[in-house]
Amino acid sequence: MIGFFKSLAVTLQSMLRKPVTVQYPGEHLPMSPRYLGFPGLLWDDAVDEPACTGCLVCARYCPTDCITVSMKDNPLHKEGKSKRRKIVDDFQIRMERCILCGICVEVCNFEAIAMTDYHEEADISRGDLIATKEDLFRMGRDYQKRAGIVVGAGSGSEGEE
Amino acid sequence: MVAEADLQTVDMLLNMGPQHPSTHGVFRIVLTIDGERIVDAEPHIGYLHRGTEKLCERENYRQIITLFDRLDYVANFNNELVFVMAAEKLMGLEVPERAQFIRVILAELNRISSHMLFYGAFGTDIGVLATPFMYGFRERERIQQLFEAVTGARMMHSYFRVGGVADDLPDGFTAHTRALLDELKRGVQECDRLLTYNEIFLERTVNVGAITGEEAIDFGVSGPVLRASGVPMDVRVAEPYLVYDRFDYEIPLGKNGDCWDRFWVRIEEMRQSIAIVEQALAMMPEGPFQAPVAKFGFVRPPRGDTYARAENPRGDFGVYLVSQGENTPYRVKIRGPSFCNLMALKRMTVGHYIADAVVILGSLDIVLGEVDR
Amino acid sequence: MTWADVGWLVLSVGLFLGFISFVVLFLTYAERKFIGRIQQRLGPMRTGPFGLLQPVADAIKLLSKEDLVPGRADRFLFWIAPLIVFVPAIVIWVSIPFTRDIVIENLELGIFFVLAVMGLSIAGILMAGWSSFNKYAMLGAVRAAAQLISYELPLLVAVLGVVMIAGSLDLQVIVAEQNTVWYIVLQPVAFLLFFTAGLAEVGRTPFDIPMAESELIGGPFVEYSGMHWSMFFMAEYANTFAIAVLTTLLFLGGWRGPAPATGWGQDVMMAFWFLTKASAVILVIFWIRATIPRLRIDQLMSLAWKVLLPLAFANLVMTAFYLFYGWPDWSIVLLSLGLLMATVYGYYVRRRSRLPRPVTVKLRVRQGRIVG
Ligand code: SF4
Ligand code: SF4
Numbered sequence: 001m002i003g004f005f006k007s008l009a010v011t012l013q014s015m016l017r018k019p020v021t022v023q024y025p026g027e028h029l030p031m032s033p034r035y036l037g038f039p040g041l042l043w044d045d046a047v048d049e050p051a052c053t054g055c056l057v058c059a060r061y062c063p064t065d066c067i068t069v070s071m072k073d074n075p076l077h078k079e080g081k082s083k084r085r086k087i088v089d090d091f092q093i094r095m096e097r098c099i100l101c102g103i104c105v106e107v108c109n110f111e112a113i114a115m116t117d118y119h120e121e122a123d124i125s126r127g128d129l130i131a132t133k134e135d136l137f138r139m140g141r142d143y144q145k146r147a148g149i150v151v152g153a154g155s156g157s158e159g160e161e
Numbered sequence: 162m163v164a165e166a167d168l169q170t171v172d173m174l175l176n177m178g179p180q181h182p183s184t185h186g187v188f189r190i191v192l193t194i195d196g197e198r199i200v201d202a203e204p205h206i207g208y209l210h211r212g213t214e215k216l217c218e219r220e221n222y223r224q225i226i227t228l229f230d231r232l233d234y235v236a237n238f239n240n241e242l243v244f245v246m247a248a249e250k251l252m253g254l255e256v257p258e259r260a261q262f263i264r265v266i267l268a269e270l271n272r273i274s275s276h277m278l279f280y281g282a283f284g285t286d287i288g289v290l291a292t293p294f295m296y297g298f299r300e301r302e303r304i305q306q307l308f309e310a311v312t313g314a315r316m317m318h319s320y321f322r323v324g325g326v327a328d329d330l331p332d333g334f335t336a337h338t339r340a341l342l343d344e345l346k347r348g349v350q351e352c353d354r355l356l357t358y359n360e361i362f363l364e365r366t367v368n369v370g371a372i373t374g375e376e377a378i379d380f381g382v383s384g385p386v387l388r389a390s391g392v393p394m395d396v397r398v399a400e401p402y403l404v405y406d407r408f409d410y411e412i413p414l415g416k417n418g419d420c421w422d423r424f425w426v427r428i429e430e431m432r433q434s435i436a437i438v439e440q441a442l443a444m445m446p447e448g449p450f451q452a453p454v455a456k457f458g459f460v461r462p463p464r465g466d467t468y469a470r471a472e473n474p475r476g477d478f479g480v481y482l483v484s485q486g487e488n489t490p491y492r493v494k495i496r497g498p499s500f501c502n503l504m505a506l507k508r509m510t511v512g513h514y515i516a517d518a519v520v521i522l523g524s525l526d527i528v529l530g531e532v533d534r
Numbered sequence: 535m536t537w538a539d540v541g542w543l544v545l546s547v548g549l550f551l552g553f554i555s556f557v558v559l560f561l562t563y564a565e566r567k568f569i570g571r572i573q574q575r576l577g578p579m580r581t582g583p584f585g586l587l588q589p590v591a592d593a594i595k596l597l598s599k600e601d602l603v604p605g606r607a608d609r610f611l612f613w614i615a616p617l618i619v620f621v622p623a624i625v626i627w628v629s630i631p632f633t634r635d636i637v638i639e640n641l642e643l644g645i646f647f648v649l650a651v652m653g654l655s656i657a658g659i660l661m662a663g664w665s666s667f668n669k670y671a672m673l674g675a676v677r678a679a680a681q682l683i684s685y686e687l688p689l690l691v692a693v694l695g696v697v698m699i700a701g702s703l704d705l706q707v708i709v710a711e712q713n714t715v716w717y718i719v720l721q722p723v724a725f726l727l728f729f730t731a732g733l734a735e736v737g738r739t740p741f742d743i744p745m746a747e748s749e750l751i752g753g754p755f756v757e758y759s760g761m762h763w764s765m766f767f768m769a770e771y772a773n774t775f776a777i778a779v780l781t782t783l784l785f786l787g788g789w790r791g792p793a794p795a796t797g798w799g800q801d802v803m804m805a806f807w808f809l810t811k812a813s814a815v816i817l818v819i820f821w822i823r824a825t826i827p828r829l830r831i832d833q834l835m836s837l838a839w840k841v842l843l844p845l846a847f848a849n850l851v852m853t854a855f856y857l858f859y860g861w862p863d864w865s866i867v868l869l870s871l872g873l874l875m876a877t878v879y880g881y882y883v884r885r886r887s888r889l890p891r892p893v894t895v896k897l898r899v900r901q902g903r904i905v906g
Binding site: 173175176181182183197284285286287288289290291292295296299355356359360361362363364365391393397398406407408409410411412413414415416429514515516517519 | 569572573574575669670673677739740742743746747748749750751823824825826827828829830831832833881885895896897898899900901903904
Binding site for chain 2: 001004006009010014020031032034035036061100106115
């Protein structure tokens, strides 16, 4: 019987404590700076063009094959404004297949992609779960602004092609 | 009047799962029952088969880490650890000490969070209305927040790398962990007091699903289930890996090998894990967190094969790795402790009641991701 | 009987039905909130302020859900079973007094009527389990039948002790007789038996074996959905409330409590005390539900037949001696406590002898080596 009453005492005690619930859509848990949300594409503000050259490295190393990239000649390079000879033409990530592993970020030579903290991208149809280039830039540029990432400041962007 | 012997009764087949609230995922067990008593039990597995071993043959060493995260999806660090250890063994790689300590801390914390899930699920199986479940998840949440601060992900970390870890620990990690450990101590104590010596709990678990040490060894059972039967076998001691040979702790052993012993062993292991993490925090040196290997962890281990094993929350987790010197392994064979522990299920359940089958399955603490692979 | 009488009857029945439905709805909310707090959660918070409209939302959801009948079910029995469970749960309220004056029809055999009608619901549960054409439902129904029949006996015999002291089966008289001392003092054994057996009667934890969420996935009700399911649900909560109310009436002095001697204030205070006591009992039921694991069917049966029933009879004999020889009150209190102590001691002795004591060892590891 002793254990029985001990159990009752435990539940009574925890009832008197403050609930630990965080009422989600209204409140959010603090996110760690390292949080791995959906990948987003970064923007080179110095030249005002995407940092991505469409080199396909991320697409090749993505374990779930969820990235589609194509490249084109960079018009700004011809004008001499940009170091990037090629630039991304189209870029898609299938959000329903992305496992948020961060490999694409690790392998990118141009610091062009980053794990943003976006995580509420649920949708009701499969088609809407394909993040287009615009979606990726929206997430990436917003994250870039908040996290203070400047493309080209680091070591990555030297390795052109 | 008809004599009881003349009454014609037939055994009934009762199909439990794959959609049953207490089969812990998509496990199916076909019970032959005589009234409430179980005469036969036949487990069916494979509903969650994802072909991990085959997938490993075409992914490179960095990508495979993400697959191992998803094997035993409540002990992610421990799984990653065994795979990277196998690759390191093959390459003869010396892992920096700091990385080893980081790995120990994270693996032990993950053991606690996994046992907390066991605690919750077991409490629900035994019929408490979700209270242990909520307590277990309350503690898990704290641990997961720490994991998020370290790796960026709450469950699928992909943080360990061949030769070390992905990144150094974040600022304030030690303080955060110390605070966490204090809370965990309190939480474990509370969970312990809620169930362990409750009379009804004792009635339900003591002498249920008992299995002797010899039988357990014959079935290839490992981990807490084996230790509950009184066999002092723990890979951390038997074949020390990482820096486990530097800590002082205790290995809880049961005697009867019944559900209560398995429960108690896990509760006690949580306390011991806390002790290990405390010591590891105090002893952790500064230094590099990653040995110099190929870029991005795209290693090419030399031709050969090796076997690495570690003590996972569920038991002895092993990886047999064959390399042909390519950037992908030639073959990866996984020894999942849940799968092997499941072998003893029939021996444990036959002769007990339906309600006991649920409790016994809960006490084995299987994770279907690892059973079906 | 004049038309006015009929009209009054209809009105009061309607009022009571409304009250019971309200209580049932509120109980579902209260239970979720209370258990939520026990688990350090908030419970329902989204519908209305503090989630107060949650029961309404649940009711709407259940009403608008499709009422499925399994293909090979016995349609008639399947359809009627919830009614057979639901009707007794409501009918008992006819003769349960809420205060000295608020009662639809006080019967002289009140407690007898209530317990007799409550027992009827077994038939409905058995029908539900049988007609569902589902093995889980069948197992649950058989469990339910066994459980309810076994627990009826200690329940009744426990009540007998109270009835003997009060000298009446009339619930109003029983409450009136408790003017000096509540029967929980004179009959602690009967109180515990009644409460335990009552929990089993309504299938609350630790006796929710027929429903056994983690084993039988809801037992007899597994195939039900929509309105039919909600009838079982309402019956369960109405019965829980009934057990709480009966405990209050039989053992906790009913509506007794400090109140003005006359006037309408008296009635209000009476109702207040009555509901307060009943709510306290209900909270204890919820508290137990969130704390205690479920028993197993064989343990449940042996508890009923080997512990509760002998205890109930011992209590009955004890009470008879007390009444016949006119012993002082304290003697029966002491005797009862002695009986309870003996039972607990007997439990520990039995556990020692029958079950292996959980033995645990810890091996010490120093620097990675086992040192004993
Ligand atoms: S690796 Fe980087 S630069 Fe290349 S396509 Fe991917 S994001 Fe663009
Ligand atoms: S995070 Fe991983 S899965 Fe997602 S796109 Fe990048 S590489 Fe692919």
